[in-house]
């Protein structure tokens with residue numbers, strides 16, 4: 346693929362999409378399977394940059410696995426007994442769901458290991474996690490800039506009473522929760538500040554339960570986890586389709602759908618981004634839930650005002666839908682942590698939406714979108730952010746083409762995104 350991609354105007358979208366596995370679930374179950382006793386057959390894994398980083402890291406840490414094909418993998422668990430040489434280094438790209446959980450898990454091992462990432466990851470927050478691990482005895486040093494990657498972990502984490510700031514990323518709490526059962530002491534985690542992205546914590550707790558570990562959850566204020574436990578392989582684990590990846594196709598259908606069916610997910614999903622479907626319906630799309638699919642058809646869309654703190658990833662797609670309303674404004678609130686993701690997403694969204702002619706107000710933690718009078722063909726900078734690339738593909742559903750710079754960045758979570766998108770698109774004659 347070139348370093349830009351021009352999508353011509355699409356008159357209608359129609360067809361079926363088999364969703365790739367959820368990134369968040371894949372990386373959690375890869376790690377828990379590796380920590381478990383026994384082997385686990387993981388079905389419908391996502392195979393993309395973020396999960397390849399997890400697989401590579403596990404291999405370096407001595408885990409044996411058999412990647413049967415790109416969707417199926419057998420992991421041979423090590424009962425929390427990773428085999429790696431002290432002093433090695435792990436490069437984990439820009440994968441938050443690898444960097445944060447491995448930082449916590451590796452703090453349990455009494456060996457030295459360095460964790461680093463790409464330029465974007467080196468700017469993303471980790472301090473609140475490191476502070477909490479240090480309270481539990483973790484010995485961790487910043488190697489370049491204070492509070493950022495790269496870090497050197499020297500083990501020492503034993504659990505105990507830990508206060509954690511959870512308003513910037515829920516991944517810090519997820520990481521602590523996953524490591525707590527393996528620590529020497531029982532752990533009591535106390536939440537400071539309001540918890541952001543809460544559904545991802547529910548997902549963590551559910552998956553821990555699937556691997557035999559119960560956590561006492563006191564209304565998300567504090568959590569209690571007995572120490573000295575082992576994860577137990579469930580034998581087999583089927584990973585749901587990715588709800589965040591589904592949003593682009595469902596949104597396309599809401600704007601110009603004959604009908605799109607996304608397959609591999611349903612109403613019982615453990616992914617918070619499934620809530621996007623209800624929002625889409627509220628905005629005017631027609632939705633039908635199936636046993637293992639969701640169907641969406643076009644409707645007259647209207648703007649909404651929404652607190653999107655629970656669904657930061659899907660909220661980007663709602664911002665795009667805001668361009669296709671009857672003229673009414675869409676307000677997305679309480680999304681401060683967009684600023685500390687792959688890029689500053691509030692800034693990136695606002696810049697690029699303005700380029701295509703939309704009327705945008707960017708606040709510290711909100712964005713308002715009013716549709717353009719006329720769409721303008723623009724070169725969209727993606728800031729190496731997969732969601733920027735996928736979101737702006739939807740501009741081709743206006744009567745104007747769109748040029749996406751660095752489209753390959755979708756490989757973080759959805760390497761085949763553009764070929765799938767083209768399959769469902771009928772171009773204007």
Ligand SMILES: O=C(O)C1=C[C@@H](OP(=O)(O)O)[C@@H](O)[C@H](O)C1
Pocket residue numbers: 368369370441442513514515516519541542545657658682
């Ligand atoms: O735990 C997870 O799997 C994730 C949590 C969210 O991050 P924050 O908790 O940083 O909002 C989300 O944006 C990310 O894509 C995946």
Ligand SMILES: C=C(OP(=O)(O)O)C(=O)O
Pocket residue numbers: 439440441442658686687732758
């Ligand atoms: C925020 C994201 O990724 P990460 O898991 O790296 O935080 C994302 O996928 O939108």
